[in-house]
Amino acid sequence: MSIQQTATAPAIAQTQTNQKIMTSTSDTYKTVGRNIIPNPKFSTRNVNVFYGDKQAIFDTSLDIGNNEVVALIGPSGCGKSTFLRSLNRMNDTIPICRVTGEFTLDGEDIYAKTMDPVLLRARVGMVFQKANPFPKSIYDNVAYGPRIHGLASNNAELDEIVITSLEKAGLFKEVKDRLNAPGTGLSGGQQQRLCIARTIAVSPEVILMDEPASALDPIATAIIEELIDELRENFTIVIVTHSMQQAARVSQRTAYFHLGKLIEVGKTSQIFTNPRCELTENYITGKFG
Amino acid sequence: MSNIKLVEKNLKKRYARERRFQLYGKMAVLTGFIFLALLLIDIISKAMPAFQATEILLDIPLDHATLELEPAQKLDQDTLSALNYAGLIKTALRQAFPEVTNRSDKKLLYKLVSDGAEFTLRDHIISNPELIGKDSISLWIKADDDIDTLFKLETLTSRVKPEQVAFVEQLKQENRIATHFNTTFFSNSDSREPEQAGIKGALLGSFWTLLVTLLLSLPIGIGAAVYLEEFAPQNKLTDFVEININNLAAVPSIVFGLLGLAVFINFFGMPRSAPLVGGLVLSLMTLPTIIISSRAAIKAVPPSIKEAALGLGASHVQTVFHHVIPLAMPGILTGAIIGMAQALGETAPLLMIGMVAFIVDVPGGILDSATVLPVQIYLWADSPERAFTALTAATILVLLVFLATMNTLAILLRKHFEKRW
Known part of the structure; x- marks a missing residue:
């Protein structure tokens, strides 16, 4: 029995009036849009990241403002996660990884010899793609950060931090009766909110999120997205996402990466309605990626 | 032939192969199990006799005359340790078999009990000094390893003489020989004498x-x-x-x-x-x-x-x-x-x-x-x-x-x- 081959759907013709910018494929390129802003929280200049001989990020400069949500989008392997991980020096843990360029947080060089990565990570928290609660109780998961940093001087203060963090992460109501139950016993979405609570318990200034909702169902995703919007009041957030709808919903600015290069940065509304680069347009219209 | 027919034809072969593989596995496990069982059965059956020790019930005379002690003498540790316990056991054996008179038979008789018997008796007397002066006490005394083997396994070795077999028969009839749990095995260290050896x-x-x-x-x-x-x-x-x-x-x-x-x-x-x-x-x-x-x-x-x-x-x-x-x-x-x-x-x-x-x-x-x-x-x-x-x-x-x-x-x-x- 043979299968009837269907004809490939004809490509939908794009009718664009304004001329798109073609980004050159050579190593020298220029990011389109406002990648540099006044008074940034985080500022990166001429960032290059190498894994051994392979270069993952090329000459990228990007500023992140106070209390804004910046979304990093782009096809798989474009370097957006690598860029995110270089913001709190998580790449230090990979022996073959080498980072060059200028990174400043509130004007402080985070790759300076005097900067302690432990201190940096207390200021720049991180939420990972896969929820990774410790195999401990819900309470201990949230209390771990404050404990190692000595943020609470007694148990009452620690309780206070744990409860506030769980409340901010929108999880307290669901788990208030079982704070001593294992964190790994929660559902996927709850686990991810537990990880967010764990991160904000340390009171960081910036939260990095690496595809925080990619393993979650639409309802859990919606809860996380609402949460990100609320967290923006107190934190600066950089989020990597594969979902363009998510980027459009939660972020104020969007940065598009392609093959290790920062192609275009702009207001989220502008990137998704009227991108200036052809590569950006191809990606957001689904022609590739 | 259509594809689905081909798949069907091969399917039987595939299942047969899987069943064969499972059979190999089961056989391998079974073989391993049989060898393990053989090993354990062999060891356990051989080990069981070691947990039982043959003992002989002897009436040991403890009156002052036999012990060559004055009734008024104070019994301190040194006096007690220095008593002739080996002699006492020999006396007890002679009394148990009064018909044995000839020297070589006596020697065989003395060999019924373990070389360590005198120490068992000594320890018993030292911990119970009030027994001194009694006409006789009954005490289970460990048998020699050859007698032990003879009694437990009923196998005759060249080391056991016919006279000794007769002694054991007589003891059996008088119910003066029996096996008891071998505490020595757990309470003693190595010894040249198997009945006194322990772990x-x-x-x-x-x-x-x-x-x-x-x-x-x-x-x-x-x-x-x-x-x-x-x-x-x-x-x-x-x-x-x-x-x-x-x-x-x-x-x-x-x-x-x-x-x-x-x-x-x-x-x-x-x-x-x-x-x-x-x-x-x-x-x-x-x-x-x-x-x-x-x-x-x-x-x-x-x-x-x-x-x-x-x-x-x-x-x-x-x-x-x-x-x-x-x-x-x-x-x-x-x-x-x-x-x-x-x-x-x-x-x-x-x-x-x-x-x-x-x-x-x-x-x-x-x-x-x-x-x-x-x-x-x-x-x-x-x-x-x-x-x-x-x-x-x-x-x-x-x-x-x-x-x-x-x-x-x-x-x-x-x-x-x-x-x-």
């Missing part, structure tokens, strides 16, 4: 040796594994160390014994036959096992947990001690206990450092001369007396029980520490 010395020797091994190899092994897996720089030196650890795991154990002899005894001048040296040698032998299994356990900890801790601002050391080691603990402990079980069963390296010597004393510490269970098995398996066969099997059984206990412990610990993530 207490070897058991304690194994305990002290393993204690030294555990205290040395566990911290060193885990420390090395954690350093190599988490902190060591990736360079040629680390690779060299790794290759050598893997090689060490494959070195024949007797080589470690030679090393122990050359380094610990000849160079450092440590005592021969001591659990300290035995433990050091076994630590060297166990370390690679512990390091390799601990590294595997540490490697198996999900990187996401490490990243979570680092992302919260935990330092590398905190991450390792708060998260990696607790999660790797089941694997580490399993490896450690399997290494310990290996050490418990090891003989060859201990022969080299003199733990094969004939040692009658129970070791009281890691510097006393000692032997260990597997070496005791080796020694007794080599002995000519028939009764040592049972003792050997019984010791193997005790060793197997310890090994099984340790492996069960390993499984229980793993279950206890195992947490899902």
